[in-house]
Amino acid sequence: MEFAEVIGGRRSIRLFRPWRPVEREKLQTVLEAMRLAPRLLGLDLIRIVVVHRERLSAEELGALKTPTTTSQLDMAPVLIVPFADLGALEGALDGASLRALAAAGALPRSLGWSDDFIETTVVPEVYRALADDEDRVALGRRTEDAQTVSRRLMVAATTALGLAQTHGLLCAFDQGLGAQLSAINFAAAKELLGYPDDWLPSSPIFLGYPAESAAAGGQRPREPFERDFFLGRYGVPFPRDLEVTRQLADEGVLQAPAPLPWRRAELRGVASMLGLPT
Ligand SMILES: Cc1cc2nc3c(=O)[nH]c(=O)nc-3n(C[C@H](O)[C@H](O)[C@H](O)COP(=O)(O)O)c2cc1C
Numbered sequence: 001m002e003f004a005e006v007i008g009g010r011r012s013i014r015l016f017r018p019w020r021p022v023e024r025e026k027l028q029t030v031l032e033a034m035r036l037a038p039r040l041l042g043l044d045l046i047r048i049v050v051v052h053r054e055r056l057s058a059e060e061l062g063a064l065k066t067p068t069t070t071s072q073l074d075m076a077p078v079l080i081v082p083f084a085d086l087g088a089l090e091g092a093l094d095g096a097s098l099r100a101l102a103a104a105g106a107l108p109r110s111l112g113w114s115d116d117f118i119e120t121t122v123v124p125e126v127y128r129a130l131a132d133d134e135d136r137v138a139l140g141r142r143t144e145d146a147q148t149v150s151r152r153l154m155v156a157a158t159t160a161l162g163l164a165q166t167h168g169l170l171c172a173f174d175q176g177l178g179a180q181l182s183a184i185n186f187a188a189a190k191e192l193l194g195y196p197d198d199w200l201p202s203s204p205i206f207l208g209y210p211a212e213s214a215a216a217g218g219q220r221p222r223e224p225f226e227r228d229f230f231l232g233r234y235g236v237p238f239p240r241d242l243e244v245t246r247q248l249a250d251e252g253v254l255q256a257p258a259p260l261p262w263r264r265a266e267l268r269g270v271a272s273m274l275g276l277p278t
Contacts (some may be wrong), residue, residue: 004251006174011216013178015270016075018053018207025177027078028175031208033171034082037163040156041126042097043156045088046164049193051079053202056192071276072182076206081189082164083199084157086139086149089131095123130156134211139200147197154200161202178210218258 001009033046036233039045051075053061053076059072073079098107098118113191133150140146149157165181172179181203190203226237247255271278 008253012180013210015211018075020209034164034168037167045084045160047083054274066186069182076208080205085196146272180206217263218260219255
């Protein structure tokens, strides 16, 4: 699929064909895309647990539900659950992953990079500061004895998670699949998946073949461009060139806005096909 169509055609798909599994190679392709997401200073924080719905009991599926994630769990054949391993920073404090990046030619000497710079500047001033920053936030529930991590590491971790999720989502659509990020009950997930205490979980990618059409009712609403995007300084809207938006519409980045006139009928039809409330 063309990149423009992947960007423009991605929707949060909430209705899946429960009977159609995701091919092993497509699943791996999505995981490979997530692995290639940008990493803050070469830190490999991302961990993934893949869950196949058919291997969970009805009770386990029920326990994972939340107010905003309900029957998706009964439909999507695969959940890709992403984590940031906050303990990984300790292992990276020797600077080996940065030296590997430098050796791979990614960090040019012309920009100041060298093994010496990594050892004397980046590790102590950036990695160490990330680990030891006194501004700390609780990992998990805020209790007296809750484990804490530096706020900066938490920001880096949530950024890494978002980037991996984005790579995964876009790749899923490129593979002709449908996908959605959706919350799960993380207390139940901890029990079920048994991940370490210093892994920060985030919303899984629900993956499968859509039961709704590819348009899924049209492109979902966003705030006006000029309201949220600025040029040079907050308050100065970035001017949106209508010639550019016309071209983006031709390429499929900008698509017909939701709701398409037949969306309600589609939702009723799909719900009745899947035995869901209409
Ligand atoms: C971190 C994150 C968590 C989300 N969790 C849910 C969720 O629990 N339930 C849900 O229906 N959608 C969830 N979504 C999907 C958003 O509702 C969706 O992206 C938004 O409405 C825009 O629609 P679009 O993705 O189709 O463009 C989540 C999205 C993100 C980024």
